[in-house]
Amino acid sequence: MDFQLADLKLIAPHIALLGTALLVLMVEVFGHGRRRPEATWISLLGIGIAAAATGMSCHENRLGFSGMLAADGYSAFCNMIILIVGALTILVSSNYLKDERHEHGEYHALILLSMTGMMFMASATHLLLMFLALETMSIAIYALAGFFRTKEGVESCFKYFLLGAFSSAFMLYGIALIYGATGTTQIHGIMEQFTQIKGLASSPMALSGIALLIVGFAFKVAAFPFHGWTPDVYQGAPTSVTAFMATGVKAAAFAAFFRIFFVAFPATSPVWSQALWLLAVATMTMGNFAALAQRDVKRMLAYSSIAHAGYLLVGVVTATAAAGTGMLFYLLSYAFMNIGAFACVIMLGRRGADSTNLDDYAGVGFKYPLLAAALTLFMFSMAGIPPTAGFIGKFLIFKAAIGKEFYWLAVIGVLNSAASVYFYLRVIVYMYFRERPEAAPEGLRSGPAITVATVVAAAAVLILGLAPGFVVRMAEAAMSTF
Amino acid sequence: MVTTVFFICAALAIAGALGVVSFRNPVHSALAMLGTMVSIAVIYLLHNAEFIFAIQLMIYAGGVMMLVIFVIFLLDLRREEEQRAKLKSGKVIAIGVGGLVFLSLLIPLAGSITGKTGGMTEKALERIGSVEYLSNELFTNYLLPFELASVLLLVGLVGAVALAKKRL
Numbered sequence: 288m289d290f291q292l293a294d295l296k297l298i299a300p301h302i303a304l305l306g307t308a309l310l311v312l313m314v315e316v317f318g319h320g321r322r323r324p325e326a327t328w329i330s331l332l333g334i335g336i337a338a339a340a341t342g343m344s345c346h347e348n349r350l351g352f353s354g355m356l357a358a359d360g361y362s363a364f365c366n367m368i369i370l371i372v373g374a375l376t377i378l379v380s381s382n383y384l385k386d387e388r389h390e391h392g393e394y395h396a397l398i399l400l401s402m403t404g405m406m407f408m409a410s411a412t413h414l415l416l417m418f419l420a421l422e423t424m425s426i427a428i429y430a431l432a433g434f435f436r437t438k439e440g441v442e443s444c445f446k447y448f449l450l451g452a453f454s455s456a457f458m459l460y461g462i463a464l465i466y467g468a469t470g471t472t473q474i475h476g477i478m479e480q481f482t483q484i485k486g487l488a489s490s491p492m493a494l495s496g497i498a499l500l501i502v503g504f505a506f507k508v509a510a511f512p513f514h515g516w517t518p519d520v521y522q523g524a525p526t527s528v529t530a531f532m533a534t535g536v537k538a539a540a541f542a543a544f545f546r547i548f549f550v551a552f553p554a555t556s557p558v559w560s561q562a563l564w565l566l567a568v569a570t571m572t573m574g575n576f577a578a579l580a581q582r583d584v585k586r587m588l589a590y591s592s593i594a595h596a597g598y599l600l601v602g603v604v605t606a607t608a609a610a611g612t613g614m615l616f617y618l619l620s621y622a623f624m625n626i627g628a629f630a631c632v633i634m635l636g637r638r639g640a641d642s643t644n645l646d647d648y649a650g651v652g653f654k655y656p657l658l659a660a661a662l663t664l665f666m667f668s669m670a671g672i673p674p675t676a677g678f679i680g681k682f683l684i685f686k687a688a689i690g691k692e693f694y695w696l697a698v699i700g701v702l703n704s705a706a707s708v709y710f711y712l713r714v715i716v717y718m719y720f721r722e723r724p725e726a727a728p729e730g731l732r733s734g735p736a737i738t739v740a741t742v743v744a745a746a747a748v749l750i751l752g753l754a755p756g757f758v759v760r761m762a763e764a765a766m767s768t769f
Numbered sequence: 770m771v772t773t774v775f776f777i778c779a780a781l782a783i784a785g786a787l788g789v790v791s792f793r794n795p796v797h798s799a800l801a802m803l804g805t806m807v808s809i810a811v812i813y814l815l816h817n818a819e820f821i822f823a824i825q826l827m828i829y830a831g832g833v834m835m836l837v838i839f840v841i842f843l844l845d846l847r848r849e850e851e852q853r854a855k856l857k858s859g860k861v862i863a864i865g866v867g868g869l870v871f872l873s874l875l876i877p878l879a880g881s882i883t884g885k886t887g888g889m890t891e892k893a894l895e896r897i898g899s900v901e902y903l904s905n906e907l908f909t910n911y912l913l914p915f916e917l918a919s920v921l922l923l924v925g926l927v928g929a930v931a932l933a934k935k936r937l
Contacts (some may be wrong), residue, residue: 298913304922312927352913353909353910353912355911355913355914356913391931393927393930393931394931396927397924397927397928397931398922400924400927401924403920404920404924407917412912415911415914416913416917419914419917419918419921420917422921423917423920423921423924426921426924426925426928427924427927427928429928430924430928430929430931430932431928432933434931436932444932460874491876495873495874495876606861633843650837678848726880733875
């Protein structure tokens with residue numbers, strides 16, 4: 288099949304983001320020597336255009352570029368999650384970068400380029416394109432993790448880079464083995480080969496390929512036992528980048544993970560769903576129990592992010608349309624609650640000193656009531672307490688698991704979320720029931736942009752929790768386009 | 770004849786790879802890597818992939834190796850040379866697990882391969898020509914990954930500058 292001009296419409300959102308990234312870089316070059324607040328506004332405008340383009344291309348519902356990528360409801364929903372993550376991250380970063388004296392256009396350009404990679408990942412229907420998109424996303428984030436060039440930041444960048452390159456190699460070898468077994472890397476083609484060739488579903492080559500693919504994805508979503516990098520990287524990276532990593536990378540990786548396993552490998556699902564079952568249980572249990580022991584809020588959120596990857600893995604194990612709906616809803620609500628929580632962490636920090644120890648949160652509740660209220664809301668949502676978005680997300684995923692008779696998985700998931708309440712509530716206890724020390728620094732690292740982001744995130748967490756119907760129906764419609 | 774050359778090259782490639790990790794002098798490691806790359810290039814040639822063979826020699830054996838050797842000369846790696854590796858329990862476990870993974874990855878290659886054989890046989894390639902076929906695929910079916918690869922290079926460039934430049 289040849290290239291058609293009409294196919295460009297399918298990647299209009301991606302092109303819009305890429306163009307904006309180049310524009311931001313150009314503005315940086317020609318506006319030499321001045322502090323440039325424009326980068327924020329240009330980036331937001333570009334994200335807005337990409338969102339509009341996504342809205343226009345979501346009814347196309349077809350494959351383009353010789354079956355390379357799909358513009359369907361599923362990719363449109365994932366694109367929207369990624370765009371929301373990007374917009375919130377840029378809003379949250381605005382004051383933070385200024386305060387840390389790192390207000391450079393390259394930061395915004397790297398965020399936008401990384402988002403381009405994420406969106407290609409979410410819509411890729413070809414393993415090769417998916418891999419290139421994954422690398423585009425990852426390399427931008429490696430650089431972002433070390434952007435402040437602090438000792439911890441550089442360590443986090445280097446650790447993430449080395450381990451990430453290692454996991455990419457595993458994934459690539461997996462793709463090669465799948466290609467060897469099926470003769471194609473297009474996911475619909477792979478599915479056809481599995482139905483046509485008898486015995487392919489039990490061939491060691493295909494199964495090893497799938498196993499290595501799982502290793503690659505498990506690394507990216509920080510699932511046990513490939514989670515070792517997460518705490519150090521999340522703690523060392525700039526807080527805004529941590530928020531971006533925890534939500535954006537997770538959304539993109541889970542979007543690709545689910546699409547590939549749902550479309551290409553249903554024939555072997557009894558095998559891989561067992562492996563993923565174990566992975567999901569180990570991931571959420573390990574994440575939650577390690578988070579119990581943390582006294583650093585950023586590190587605690589890193590372990591909580593591992594636990595959330597475990598809940599999301601339940602959706603991939605179940606691999607039904609209902610589970611996909613739950614996963615999409617969860618990724619969206621996780622974006623709001625996690626970036627909101629990190630925004631609060633940023634506001635409580637100082638230049639050069641993030642002050643993320645639990646003791647720094649003592650007495651915040653009465654000193655800054657609005658901020659404390661927002662952080663309380665985000666913590667409730669992460670713990671999955673109604674009426675917040677986090678509760679609905681968990682409910683949808685566990686309901687789907689029960690629907691496919693994964694009873695134990697759902698039970699373990701619910702027990703895990705009960706255990707997680709302890710460390711989320713501990714932050715709230717420190718904020719409201721501890722005396723604020725005399726020496727505590729005055730003032731917040733706040734500004735209009737970060738306030739808007741926090742208010743939007745808080746409102747979204749509440750709205751998704753109180754009236755989830757509209758978004759759930761959208762996610763269902765997105766899943767029906769497969 | 771072809772099989773003999775293949776096995777010689779494969780053995781050389783593996784020996785080179787082992788050399789990369791076991792030599793203490795980084796320059797020796799780099800030279801061992803060169804050996805691996807050239808042997809792999811010859812294996813490509815045995816599979817009638819002349820274009821990939823040329824690219825492998827030019828880009829990897831030529832360009833990438835030059836970069837690696839430059840970096841080795843720029844960095845002072847003598848201290849690394851003096852250190853002796855100690856065998857700690859963690860390392861033993863790592864070697865054990867790594868070996869186990871390696872062995873399990875050999876299973877799919879040793880077992881009967883149920884997969885498809887490709888359409889690009891020697892005769893077909895002679896008819897179409899390997900460069901023509903590759904470029905045709907690259908600029909029609911694989912246009913999007915090809916373009917995305919250039920975005921990937923841009924990201925690497927911007928990221929490297931952001932990390933390495935003294936003052937942005």
